[in-house]
């Protein structure tokens with residue numbers, strides 16, 4: 289391998305300092321779609337710069353949505369199309385961006401055009417059948433171009449009628465419910481979405497509802513089972529929207545603070561954040577870390593008493609940040625169990641299998657269940673492990689924490705962090721000593 293294909297991290301003896309977080313992926317891609325669908329111009333401040341957002345911006349261009357960027361900034365202006373995409377025939381490549389693929393599938397299935405949606409090979413292995421089933425209930429014409437239940441998809445004009453109950457399964461990905469919530473107001477009709485069975489990753493639905501409200505659409509809800517959208521509501525630009533820092537990206541730095549000897553502050557996410565992943569800090573606190581909250585920042589420092597403690601926790605509500613706990617477990621006393629994370633199997637890679645394989649390379653004893661992982665740290669981490677990252681940005685980012693254990697570690701294909709955080713390793717170096 290050439291050095292561009294791997295990154296050798298030297299042991300990090302201490303971390304200290306402040307990180308200005310890049311914008312939230314979940315908020316950036318939702319706002320781009322909502323701003324496009326709205327009437328009026330929206331100024332979007334602090335949009336994330338990463339592959340997933342580039343795919344959404346490219347899709348907007350292909351669909352005839354005009355947007356401009358203020359040079360040298362991450363501030364954009366999106367000209368809303370008032371619910372009607374000008375381009376009625378398009379081929380959209382959406383990479384591996386779930387937050388682009390799922391919401392665009394729903395919005396375009398109702399848009400009266402002919403659209404092909406496809407992505408990288410892994411995207412074609414990530415399920416979408418529950419969303420397609422729900423959209424077919426309102427009359428959408430969707431064809432599977434590869435395997436049933438998976439992208440790529442061909443969407444065609446159809447006669448849509450939403451005045452009914454739309455059932456959707458919630459146990460594979462919450463992005464299906466998010467996609468329906470954002471798209472169904474376009475029908476103009478009363479519609480009730482009924483979540484069938486258990487809904488996973490619930491806090492992401494709060495992000496969706498919060499941002500829809502800012503764009504003028506109110507959703508009535510009955511817990512997590514029923515969501516009612518009254519007809520006749522239209523998306524309207526709120527004028528200016530600010531993108532919060534990314535709470536999942538914050539997890540690596542907060543964990544570094546909890547492990548690595550100094551105080552680390554992340555700016556852009558705090559107690560006021562609408563992202564569920566801010567609650568990662570609560571998990572670190574349960575492990576003994578010292579956490580300080582402010583409206584727009586969080587600080588983490590190691591436990592006053594010395595070592596982090598192992599936990600047995602259900603992390604269904606923070607599936608992305610949960611990966612960071614699996615690696616932080618290397619620094620805890622005892623065996624950590626993370627439960628209710630079966631969705632890891634259908635993300636950028638099979639994260640349960642990948643995590644188990646790579647944690648073993650540094651010497652951990654790992655038990656991999658269908659929906660849980662159990663990690664017992666070794667007495668001494670194995671130096672010079674070469675960590676495979678499976679084109680999964682989060683594998684690369686969370687395994688960088690191994691360097692805090694006083695051992696060198698190699699991260700293969702470090703550029704895969706581009707999905708959500710292209711500058712991750714430089715930012716980490718900025719707080720490392």
Ligand SMILES: O=C(O)C1=C[C@@H](OP(=O)(O)O)[C@@H](O)[C@H](O)C1
Nearest residue numbers: 314387461462463489492608631
């Ligand atoms: O709606 C969102 O922005 C997301 C929802 C989660 O997916 P699932 O609902 O599939 O768990 C999360 O893992 C993903 O990174 C972003």
Ligand SMILES: C=C(OP(=O)(O)O)C(=O)O
Nearest residue numbers: 384385386387608635636
């Ligand atoms: C699961 C993730 O991404 P996606 O938005 O593509 O689902 C993730 O970022 O960890």
